Amino acid sequence: MGNEPLTGSSARCITKNEEQSCGRGTSPQNITVILPAYNEEVSIGSIVILSKYYADHVIVVDDGSSDRTAALARKAGAEVIVHETNTGKGGALKTGFAAAEGADIIVTLDSDGQHNPGEIPKLVAPILKGEADMVNGSRYLNGHSTDTPAYRRIGQTILDRATIMNSGIKITDSQSGFRAFAASTKDLFRFNAQGMAIESEMLADAGKAGLHIAEVEIGVRYDVDCSTVNPIKHGLGVLVMVLKDVEFNRPLYYLTIPGMFFGIGGLFMGAKFLQDFSVGKSLFFGPTMLMILLIVVGSFMALTGILLHSMSAILRESRAS
Known part of the structure; x- marks a missing residue:
């Protein structure tokens, strides 16, 4: 499949039962990319342009930005939905999923340039083949790389263990924002979590729904991480949310x-x-x-x-x- 776009008549739609076609024949799969964004004017334009090469539709949810994120995303060709106030990543994703009407596959990735849109074909491939309902892009599928900061490795391991306990899903990168979803899953998620805890919450929802989940290896750039949130505070916040969820779910x-x-x-x-x-x-x-x-x-x-x-x-x- 390489890096060619996955739109066009070559894309085949298959249900979970691989012997049964989903009835769309050779018509193209509609791949929609959702980009939650908050003050990402530096990177949003290039991410939209690159994503459009691999998708039919790109939706940017400007979550209360105070810069030119919305204007630059429109100029790059994205559909832009603006939140007047910042609702957090969960709220932005909820808006994006609701707006992804007609999509056969939904792809989410971060807007800060950490993820490479060129890897979108890799994520959607298991869904196109009928092997998965949801695909998680993992930075650690083959272990933590040596260039991953030490504090990230420790924190990630703790969050992964807590998320696995909560969701029942064996996952190697519970905090990845680079994911693909079959359209049939779009109404299964709560989108209640505040901040970055949404990644773990979505896995918990996927586990409860019994979704077939696959992981593929992705690359990541840490030199473009412009987050203003203290990583220790962020990690503790996610862990508390996961443990609260475990208290009720398990x-x-x-x-x-x-x-x-x-x-x-x-x-x-x-x-x-x-x-x-x-x-x-x-x-x-x-x-x-x-x-x-x-x-x-x-x-x-x-x-x-x-x-x-x-x-x-x-x-x-x-x-x-």
Whole structure:
């Protein structure tokens, strides 16, 4: 497939059942690129022009920019939707997905130049072949490269582990903004997360929906990262959001299992105290209170996790019906 555009009669539309055509014959796939942008006047023009070479339609969502992002995106040929105030990346993506009417495949990438639009064909290929509903562009599919800053490697590993626990999807780059989606998935995402936590939230939604997800390796440029957000603050914010999501989506992991460990630890201490007491040894106030605390807190966490698990199962069934 190389770097040729994936529009035109050579593109074949296949459903998840590879033996069944989706009925569009040899008509072209409509590939729509969504670019959430906030004060990206330096790079937005070139990203739009490059994206147009590989897509039928480019939508730029100017999320409250104070510079010329919107004007330059229009001049480059994009459809531009302007938010009067900054709503965050989740809000920008929500607007873009809603505007992507008629798209067969939706591609998202960052507007700051970190991603190479020339890799769009690589991302949409698994969807065109019917092998995936969603494709994640991964910077780390073959491990962290040595030129990746150390703080990014550490933070990324923590966020990946938390996202995997929440979504149930084994992914190597949970924070990638370079992704492709089959049009059938566009209404599955909540777009509730603030800031950059949207990447993890979308994976959680994809996991709950049972989407087939593939990963392809992508390149990235760190020399154009113009983010004004402190990376430590950003990472902690994403982690807190993921853990909150885990609390409801996977309460057995987040509450019940730790609660059982606390409770068992307390019971073990209690058995040891009873053994000591039976042979005439004294009980000390501190360890005894710790034992009681572990049993009470552990029991509460375990029961709360079970209740939340039951509630989330009921909600999922009600939504499905």
